[in-house]
Amino acid sequence: MKQNKTVASTIFDVFNHVFLGIWAIITVLPFLYVLAASFAPDSEIKTRTFFIIPHNPTLLTYKFIFASNYFLRSMFNSVIITVGGTLVNLFFTFTMAYALSKKHFIGRSIVLNGVIFTMLFGGGMIPTYLLVKSLGLLNSYWALWLPGAISPFNFFVVKNFFQEMPQDLEDAARIDGCTEAQVLWKIILPLSKPIIATFALFYGVGHWNSWFGALLYINDAEKWPVQLILRQIVMLSTTLASDLTQFDPNFQPPQESLKMAIIVVATLPIMLLYPWLQKYFIKGMFIGSLKE
Amino acid sequence: MSKVKKILRLFVVSICIVGLLLTSIGVLGASKSKYSFKLTIMAQYFGTEPAPSNSPVILKAEQYLKTDLEFTWVPADGYNDKLNIMLASGNLPMVVYVGGKTASIIGACKAGAFWELGPYIKQYKNLKTIPDIVLWNSSIDGKIYGIPRSRTLGRNGIVYRKDWAKNVGITKLETIDDLYNMLKKFTYNDPDKNGKNDTYGMIVCNYNGPFYITLTWFGGPNGWGLNKNGQLVPSFLTNAYLENLKFWRKMYQEKLFNHDFPSVPGARWEDYYSQGKGGVKIDVIDSANRIYNGLKNNGIIPKDAKDTDIMDIVVSVKGKYGLRNMPTSGYSGYLMVSKTSVKDMNTFKKVMSILDKFGDRTIQDLFGYGLPNRHYKLVDGKIDPIPNLPADLSREISGLNQVLHFYPANGGTPRYMTPLLQLQADMQALNEKLNILVPNPAEALIGMSDTYIKRGVTLDNMIEDARVKYITGQLNDQGFKKVLDNWRKQGGDQIIKEVNALYRKYKKNIPYKEDLYKILN
Numbered sequence: 001m002k003q004n005k006t007v008a009s010t011i012f013d014v015f016n017h018v019f020l021g022i023w024a025i026i027t028v029l030p031f032l033y034v035l036a037a038s039f040a041p042d043s044e045i046k047t048r049t050f051f052i053i054p055h056n057p058t059l060l061t062y063k064f065i066f067a068s069n070y071f072l073r074s075m076f077n078s079v080i081i082t083v084g085g086t087l088v089n090l091f092f093t094f095t096m097a098y099a100l101s102k103k104h105f106i107g108r109s110i111v112l113n114g115v116i117f118t119m120l121f122g123g124g125m126i127p128t129y130l131l132v133k134s135l136g137l138l139n140s141y142w143a144l145w146l147p148g149a150i151s152p153f154n155f156f157v158v159k160n161f162f163q164e165m166p167q168d169l170e171d172a173a174r175i176d177g178c179t180e181a182q183v184l185w186k187i188i189l190p191l192s193k194p195i196i197a198t199f200a201l202f203y204g205v206g207h208w209n210s211w212f213g214a215l216l217y218i219n220d221a222e223k224w225p226v227q228l229i230l231r232q233i234v235m236l237s238t239t240l241a242s243d244l245t246q247f248d249p250n251f252q253p254p255q256e257s258l259k260m261a262i263i264v265v266a267t268l269p270i271m272l273l274y275p276w277l278q279k280y281f282i283k284g285m286f287i288g289s290l291k292e
Numbered sequence: 293m294s295k296v297k298k299i300l301r302l303f304v305v306s307i308c309i310v311g312l313l314l315t316s317i318g319v320l321g322a323s324k325s326k327y328s329f330k331l332t333i334m335a336q337y338f339g340t341e342p343a344p345s346n347s348p349v350i351l352k353a354e355q356y357l358k359t360d361l362e363f364t365w366v367p368a369d370g371y372n373d374k375l376n377i378m379l380a381s382g383n384l385p386m387v388v389y390v391g392g393k394t395a396s397i398i399g400a401c402k403a404g405a406f407w408e409l410g411p412y413i414k415q416y417k418n419l420k421t422i423p424d425i426v427l428w429n430s431s432i433d434g435k436i437y438g439i440p441r442s443r444t445l446g447r448n449g450i451v452y453r454k455d456w457a458k459n460v461g462i463t464k465l466e467t468i469d470d471l472y473n474m475l476k477k478f479t480y481n482d483p484d485k486n487g488k489n490d491t492y493g494m495i496v497c498n499y500n501g502p503f504y505i506t507l508t509w510f511g512g513p514n515g516w517g518l519n520k521n522g523q524l525v526p527s528f529l530t531n532a533y534l535e536n537l538k539f540w541r542k543m544y545q546e547k548l549f550n551h552d553f554p555s556v557p558g559a560r561w562e563d564y565y566s567q568g569k570g571g572v573k574i575d576v577i578d579s580a581n582r583i584y585n586g587l588k589n590n591g592i593i594p595k596d597a598k599d600t601d602i603m604d605i606v607v608s609v610k611g612k613y614g615l616r617n618m619p620t621s622g623y624s625g626y627l628m629v630s631k632t633s634v635k636d637m638n639t640f641k642k643v644m645s646i647l648d649k650f651g652d653r654t655i656q657d658l659f660g661y662g663l664p665n666r667h668y669k670l671v672d673g674k675i676d677p678i679p680n681l682p683a684d685l686s687r688e689i690s691g692l693n694q695v696l697h698f699y700p701a702n703g704g705t706p707r708y709m710t711p712l713l714q715l716q717a718d719m720q721a722l723n724e725k726l727n728i729l730v731p732n733p734a735e736a737l738i739g740m741s742d743t744y745i746k747r748g749v750t751l752d753n754m755i756e757d758a759r760v761k762y763i764t765g766q767l768n769d770q771g772f773k774k775v776l777d778n779w780r781k782q783g784g785d786q787i788i789k790e791v792n793a794l795y796r797k798y799k800k801n802i803p804y805k806e807d808l809y810k811i812l813n
Contacts, residue, residue, distance in 0.1 A: 043589075043590050046563055046567065047567065064683060067682065067683050067684075068341070068682075068683030068684050068687065069684075070340070070341045070683070070687065125373075125377060126377055126380040126381065129377045129380070129381050130380075130381050133381055133383060212370070212373075215366070215367065215370040215373070215374060216373070216374060216377060219364045221341065221342045221344070221365050222344065228367060229340060229341065231367070231369070231370075232339075232340065232367040232368070232369060233340055235367075235368075235369040236338060236339070236368070236369070236559070
């Protein structure tokens with residue numbers, strides 16, 4: 001049954017739509033500009049201030065990016081880092097959270113307090129580096145995956161989620177002959193798809209966007225992720241060059257359009273993930289907040 | 293049911309495979325070895341991608357040096373973070389590029405993390421050509437810890453649009469007044485003849501170099517100078533500084549340069565010139581050729597315009613105290629030899645002899661320009677780099693010039709010169725020949741002052757902020773004086789004291805005469 005709208009609520013709705021519409025445009029415009037600028041020649045970017053449609057569209061920068069296998073390789077590296085890292089994250093977060101969601105787990109509170117401790121105090125950059133180095137992880141992607149394998153915050157969300165699952169379900173499974181591991185893999189995880197998808201996205205985006213770990217731990221330039229290269233290019237064309245006498249006479253800062261094209265190339269894959277995961281994402285966020 | 297199992301299996305297997313793959317790549321990469329000696333180098337690089345280890349240029353260099361070269365490339369903007377962390381972990385490669393005298397580097401040098409090169413440098417045929425001034429400037433605690441990477445001392449000058457000067461009827465640029473006059477005409481007399489009032493005399497950005505160059509014209513010191521009482525004082529405590537500030541404020545008020553200068557990033561600076569918006573640039577001389585190329589590429593000037601008809605260069609302009617100019621510190625970063633990975637004297641000598649060979653013509657050509665007919669052409673026996681190389685080719689030499697120290701200077705095959713490039717080179721040489729460069733006596737001292745190490749950045753920013761505010765008229769004479777008083781109180785006086793103590797201690801090491809760095813005004 002549809003309610004009759006009062007004048008006030010109509011005004012409110014109109015205002016709401018306009019406001020949110022403007023807001024959406026404001027959020028989307030910078031992306032459009034970057035996209036447009038990546039197709040525009042450098043001279044146009046420098047002379048025009050803001051545009052959505054380039055006057056002289058060109059594919060030059062994209063040709064440049066895809067002509068050398070370097071960018072493609074770094075993209076591929078990023079994919080490996082993201083996929084591998086997300087799998088590691090999910091495996092450790094979910095197994096640990098499941099175990100610790102059981103109240104009969106011996107020593108549970110000690111472990112949980114230990115996790116809380118890591119949320120409050122971190123070792124810092126240098127001790128972490130020393131740890132990674134002495135574990136022999138330098139120059140391998142494990143250095144990017146293992147030190148941050150579990151995000152304590154995500155861990156607690158997942159743990160609470162598991163705790164809220166009906167105990168009867170597990171009991172039924174056990175009566176049917178499931179072992180502990182089988183309960184987790186066959187009963188619990190299939191029911192947790194939304195929250196798995198949500199955290200896969202959280203972790204995945206984190207891995208895709210991170211560059212500092214690779215800077216510190218990966219010496220071999222062939223293994224660098226695309227974000228490190230992107231950052232180098234963007235930074236070169238803004239801050240670094242402020243002391244110009246540092247540079248060689250022949251040094252040319254990278255082109256604006258190249259910068260834009262690389263931003264597009266580096267952001268697109270992870271943005272494409274959202275539509276696929278969105279339905280789980282929304283569900284997952286809601287389920288986390290449900291109370292029995 | 294089995295689906296979950298399959299996913300689980302896939303999951304575990306894929307983690308294992310990825311892990312195995314990566315570790316195996318690591319192992320394979322490390323086992324390559326052709327020569328008995330391996331030199332590991334960490335250096336920064338600019339641009340998009342560093343040279344790969346199988347680059348023919350590196351292979352050729354290895355062959356010449358009879359040494360395996362293993363580079364660790366670090367993007368320039370994250371270099372200090374990585375360096376600090378590697379210093380702390382004691383995990384440095386044999387040769388390390390160090391960008392500047394940061395507190396952590398000075399600490400590491402004092403703690404013995406690097407070899408002191410001073411006693412050995414004169415034993416090597418290329419390294420002994422490093423000028424004493426540069427060695428002194430680059431010293432830490434009076435000692436030489438690194439091989440400086442050479443930069444021309446006389447690199448600064450005034451670059452201007454010759455075609456504009458002709459259009460507004462200017463024939464000479466000799467004095468500060470000539471320059472002021474030029475700026476005025478470039479701003480108001482429509483030098484590009486397009487009928488619009490759309491040009492600036494000069495473009496200024498957030499980089500303070502131009503201001504400090506003009507400071508020397510007014511008799512001010514380069515950073516620090518000697519006052520009448522025989523004390524070293526920082527430049528902003530001199531009369532010349534105030535006079536220079538007033539000169540800049542006047543130019544600002546008359547709109548002779550862009551009013552948005554504090555927010556123009558250094559990297560965009562030259563863009564304005566290549567769009568034909570500014571006529572004079574007080575900066576490194578070698579920007580002339582870049583501006584010319586930019587103008588040509590943007591179609592501002594005809595494609596066939598002769599470069600020396602468009603751009604002209606003078607080293608400096610005369611003020612009350614004659615011709616004076618600011619030099620660079622003569623180097624940009626060092627190559628240091630780490631003690632953690634070079635443990636004994638024999639290895640050290642081996643490393644030094646390889647670093648010495650980096651100055652040989654072969655290596656200077658290879659790392660500077662690449663391979664003939666691949667990266668450059670030889671024109672009359674001179675190197676002419678091939679422009680717009682495909683990415684895969686340009687990548688083969690990318691970053692390699694960052695490990696060159698360029699000693700002896702001009703040790704490589706000369707570069708093919710266009711008339712403008714030749715003019716640039718001549719003007720740089722003239723700078724040094726005219727003996728107008730004002731040295732900075734505190735260049736090597738300031739980094740040793742404990743107070744400067746602790747508070748230097750904050751204090752420097754205070755002055756920098758006041759400088760900009762004064763020029764833009766947000767601060768008057770009294771306001772500026774207040775900032776100076778504040779600077780003194782918050783550690784400035786202490787820095788002056790410490791620098792002077794160091795000056796007395798190291799005075800005999802300073803390789804240039806006192807009257808070169810006297811404050812004239």
